[in-house]
Amino acid sequence: MLKKFFVALGAFWIIAASAQQDSTSLSSLNLQPMPRHQQISQVVTGLLNSEAYHKVEIDDELSKKVFKEYLAAVDYTRSFFLQSDIDRFAKDELKLDNYLQDGKLAFAYDVYNTFLMRAEDRIAFTRTLLEDSMDFSANDSFEVDRETSPWSASKSEWDKLWTNKIKYECLSMIATGKDWKSTSDVVRKRYDNYERQLKKMKSEDVYDIFMNSFTTIIDPHTNYFSPRVAEDFNIGSSLSLEGIGATLQTEGEYTKVREVVKGGPADLSGKVLANDRIVAVAQGDTGEFVDVLGWRIDDVVSLIRGKKGTVVRLKIIDAKAAVTDKNKEVRIVRDKIKLEDQAAKGEIQEIKRGKTTYKAGVIKLPSFYYDFQGAKSGDKSFKSTSFDVKMIIDSLTKIGIDGLVIDLRNNGGGALLEAIKLTGLFIKNGPVVEVKYTDGKIDVESDNDPSIAYSGPLVVLVNRFSASASEIFAAAIQDYGRGIIVGEQTHGKGTVQTVADLNPYLFLPKGENAGQLKITMAKFYRVNGSSTQIKGVIPDVALPSLYASKEFGEDESPYALPWDQIKGADYTKTADLSAKRSQLVEAHNNRMKKNNAYKFLLEDVTSVEIARNRRYVSVQFETYKREIDKNEKEKKAREAQIEKLEKDGNYQKDLILREGLEVLLDFKLIKS
Template sequence: MNKLVLILGSVLMTYGFSEFTAEESVASSANPTADSLVYLEPKPEHASETFVIVNLLNRYHYRKIDLDDSLSSVVFDNYFESLDPNKSYFLKSDREYFEKYRYTLDEHFPEGNLDFGYQLFSVYRERSLARIENIYNLLEKEPDFNQDQYFETDRDKLPWAETHAELDSIWVKIIKNQAMSYKLAGKEWPDIADALKKRYQRVEKALYQYNSEDVYQAYMNALTSAYDPHTNYFSPIAKENFQIDMSLSLEGIGAQLTQQLDYTKVADIIPGGPAYKSKQLQKDDKIIGVAQGDDGEFVDVIGWRLDEVVQKIRGPKGSIVRLQIIKHNKDINSLPDTLRLVRDKIKLEKSAAKGEIIPITEGNQQYQLGVITVPSFYLNFEDMNKGVKDYRSTTRDVRKLIDSLNVKGMDGLVIDLRYNGGGSLQEAIELTGLFIPDGPVVQVRNTDNSVEVMKDTDGGKVFYDGPLAVLTNRYSASASEIFSGAIQDYKRGVVLGENTFGKGTVQNLIDIGRYMQQKDVDLGQLKMTLAKFYRVSGSSTQLMGVSPDIAFPSPYEDENFGESGRPTALPWDEIRTTKYDPTNTISDQMIVHLRKLYNKHLQTDEDLADLQKDVERVRKLREETKVSLNLEERKAQEQQESETEADLSTTLQPSEVFTDEVNSEKLSEDPYLKEALRLLAELSKNKIG
């Protein structure tokens, strides 16, 4: 297992890079001509590279599936989806023409035959360029914003357009919908038309600048994602961006970015940074606009190169940047959210665990309850390998925090793992070891079906044996799920909050050049799923995640948030239970008692009741995918949605570090934590008594 490069956090998925600068695109008033359109075909090395990729997937991918007609069909659909996810460029006849390839790709890939990938991209580019010419014509005249029209933002529900005229009518609504966002911001038509024209000039420029590597990467990702959503191919330039010194991205908002065709996507959030603290920017959100300061104009960055967008977002500590974002669970044609962030210098201390004592009173008894927030499972490998005595790690920091909280008379402890996307597997195991005696923490099944049991080996010592609760939400993933699952299986503590994300797989990075003779050619990289995590009980954390003992109101539907929302995600399954000795600190009777108490609080606690109402309103709003194209009706629609989302966003944000003078009003700002503490107080009764 130690041979693997473990990647337990978020995943980068990229489909292509545009080789042009934003300034060149905006400055260029003349459209490229058909004469400058380069015919794209595979490079000489792509055939043998494909052969290597197919063999690596067949031999080493965890999911033992054959590259057959069934998988060929999945790749076929994946590629169409990656190029035209909103069914706004291809016609039904295009799909029908290419249907002849649906069940033949399994024969093509081993032969290095990439005809389908390049042919379909050529048609996509042709359709897109023709569509952009039509868009320029649409922008010559202001649309009527007083008409009672509606636009279906979830185009996945609808069939492919059968005629160009049908696509024309769809694009009338798309452009009107895009213009509406500017209109709601108070812009007049000349400025709106100019902004949209520049946007599509950038897109047009990108279409002319795509190269063979861009197409190859998009096509290979259609293949790799058919195995599972975390297996990806990186072209040489994408590999370079993936391996870039991340210190560059830490000066600013604390987010790693990647590119998917014309859009900049959030690949990961750095714990402790402005984006992390906001809780409003998440993995896979698309950034479509950037503004400087509180008064700066938004610059449309659709079609920009990744490094150009990064330069716009980065800036000196203390300065303000505003982002327009399309949430990961929304269609690209939805109205963007606006996020205001104060740039900062991200340091390890800011992403490290933090702790505080929160005194609360329940039943005329005061409890001194500790809260330790763990934003990620971190380990300073460099200092550890150098032999630095006090190197930083999650477990080391939590030990110190527990000591300091015990000095203050801690009666019980909450480990807050909300928004913790994972990190070091070693740290997840060692942190679990602070709360249990010696024993297994997680099982890892490898691609050859061998199972490795990974144990806590600290000599049987239990560093903290008091009342324990673990607080999770839908964004608690990977290493967070290993820790919370172990605490639950050992019956050592109670897990509260939301169901976790459900990422229970392990990836390894493989340089394709290692398997090829062409030493003078820069080749890509394959990130491939090689193993799967299982709890000591034998249940996988994959797909299902960790279900809390007591579930709090959650705005996240399983089908849209988390691993279960990904069509090719590996399934949940079970293996044999490994031998372990539960502590039985938490009994089944205690769980039943706490659930009854929680249900009582749900009826009587104003903060919980308000949270549940907000959650229900947001869920209902998310079910509605039609938006009005009538200005006044849209204003009312957006006002209602923004107020509801803002209320819930504020409510769901974990509070900053409390002081000992925390009052009930302050605690009400974080009803999840408040309820976790109330239930922990019940667990602490025996200790106090």
């Protein structure tokens, strides 16, 4: 499904609604394309046709896909449009390829203006519903997952859908003890705010949505950035953000966390994860929560961002929570995100086996970083992943360690060069990754330094959010037989992007900006010839994941580039670990049979899968209340169990790390 408007929380946009906007109805906004949009459409279409790694025919098949994605982007929950609207739009379903090539945008704006008209109707309907107390005694339900549901075929069907939708929104408060007046006030304000947000929509915003509905068909990492979004993307890339350190996107009426910046305040809180949805924001420790459902993402950003050292509180729907679970509240102190916050850090962890205590070095690596400015200036001690890890390894080996763990969990990647150089710290020399470009050319990137920083037992920890450069390093360690990979299947991002300014391709009046195009231009392959795309890296010792579903991986998008294979590079394995691997897996399985944290993890995986596949929730008070009470009771019982087990020393908070250490020790002790 198309993901829209992702921005880093370093951006600061203030869009003030004019008095005229406040008094203007949504249906009379009549947004229209700007003159430059025609040129941009033609240039973007041409560039994607000639420069994209994955060539897509600009034809009727593409037109159908753009049609589907654009409607999904505008009305994600299929709650605003009527089937009659869709039937009218469908007359242009096979013409969008021509419209894009010719720069004709009337269709895109007709769809959005119709959406504004329907939104105006539904907001008015909601206000009417909230005038009197609603009846929660009927045995009705609300469809919470409407991604593939039909649009309403009639006014009565439409009203029924919205009545149950508003009941659902009210029940989440009434079931926790709020009275009707305070509940209806919250929901009314929510839709008042939503209306104000829609009135702020500009021509540029509609164009953004439409063009990204096209670019996502090429592949999910190809994006058009309007001038405003391009500016924010560049700020985000500089790692000098004063906010919470997260990347957001709009999904329907929700503001969703797309990615958490390693070392940032959100990451350090331990409570904000990718795919969480932010529903309210409050300033300081005592400020009132502002409901942000349906807000423009730039306005949500302006609420979250603020001065360094100040507090912001978020109400969040947990990505893995049941639809009836309470929202979690997260307190975060805003801070500036600096390169050093993402630097490698090392420590010693002890592993007890019988009467013997072993020491393991653990290096936590949040990202693959490289100080380009420092390198350019000739600073011999400039910050880089490989330099810092080498220093940490030297320090750990002086102390004396029995093995080393490299922790790449939640490491979304970074500098390719550093993934290569880091691999070189553990192998003598040889190829690390193959890169295939748009023109079919294949480059083999190698480590040419014969020195080795560490030759002892090695374990690499990964999870679903280990991506890109992390996958290159983990794959190389696995292919060379240099170490054991422990954890979850990785993300599966095996593509390379570049960002191009569009202004040089257009003739625009002075001062106008066309924005940027982020385009996929290459693909990564392991030294054995297998792509890391989609499949990622499968651990040697695998643990179940709460984030195993497609929505947390590269294959979330139906347009993700496929996995494939090319001829492998010429490399020599450090060791053949196949026999040892079988013994390590057997020892791991035996440990897990008696591990309480593992037992709870399996229970949670089942619960999350049930919650993820759930489409309907009751809006009958007694049924709804029973469910939230049951969920709360189970949650408290689990917390009590964990507290008792922790007191008895029978619970591991970080299962992957603790099991990684056990596997490391097995790796050292098992004789092949």
